[in-house]
Structure formats: C-alpha cells, structure tokens
Amino acid sequence: MKHEIAEILNKDFEFGGALVTIHEVDLTPDLKRAHVYIGIIGREDYQADAMRKLQKSAHAISQKLSKRVILKNTPALIFKHDDSVERGVRVLGIIEQIDAQVAPDDPPYPAARDPKAPQPKPKSKKSGRPLPGDGEEDAD
Helix, strand or coil, X not given: CHHHHHHHHHHHCCCCCXXXXXEEEEECCXXXXXXXXXXXXXXXXXXXXXXXXXXXXXXXXXXXXXXXXXXXXXXXEEXXXXXXXXXXXXXXXXXXXXXXXXXXXXXXXXXXHCCCCCCCCCECCCCCCXXXXXXXXXXX
16 A cells, blocks of 8 residues: 555655655554655655645545555545654764764774773672683782
C-alpha cells in the first residue's frame, strides 16, 4: 500500500519546492482507515502547502488507490506529518559541530596521546583491587 500511494503521489501530484516521501502506512484492524506518515523536506511554507494539498486530496487519492489495491474496504487516508528525518538532520548537524570543536589529532583518551603514559591496571570486579600477575607484588 505504501508503494502504491507513493506511485500515485509521484505520478499525479506536484508539490512545488517540497520533496514529499512516505515513511509508513498504518492500517487500522478493520481496514477502514490508513494513517499515512509523510516526510516533507523544504521550506516551512512549502511543507504546509503540501500537507494541505494532501489532506484536501485524500479522498481522490483513496479512490485511485482502490483501483490499484484490491481490499474489502478502501481505507480513508489520514495524512500525518512525520518530522523524524528533519530531527535526524539536526542531530547530525550537532554531532558535526562537536566533531569540529575537537581537534582531529586529539585521541579520545589521554593514554593514547602518550604511549609511555601509565595505563590503568585491571581491577577485580569483586573487590575492586588490582589483579595479581602484572609483575608487581601486592602491598597487602
């Protein structure tokens, strides 16, 4: 169903400066309604126009869908904006900013900067004391 709705939108609709994608389609158990989660990339005014156009054309899209997908009931389409892609892009931008602030030559931990730096000794999970066998005698 997701593929068929995408084909209808691609073939029969123009969204100006917005890129419209279908992320997911959830059918209700009685097959009377389908929640269509839409991702829209573009300026906010283009996004709003695309959502209005989809909501206004939901019945016509549903009729076209009924000719492509044979179901007992053709579901009423309910379009919902899904902004998960935009949130992901924002998170990636934040990560890139953090990476840019860290010097590329800086290793993530001090011991990697200087191989002669003292390394932390392994400790027993039970007692928290250093494990024997590292060549040093325990002071206990």
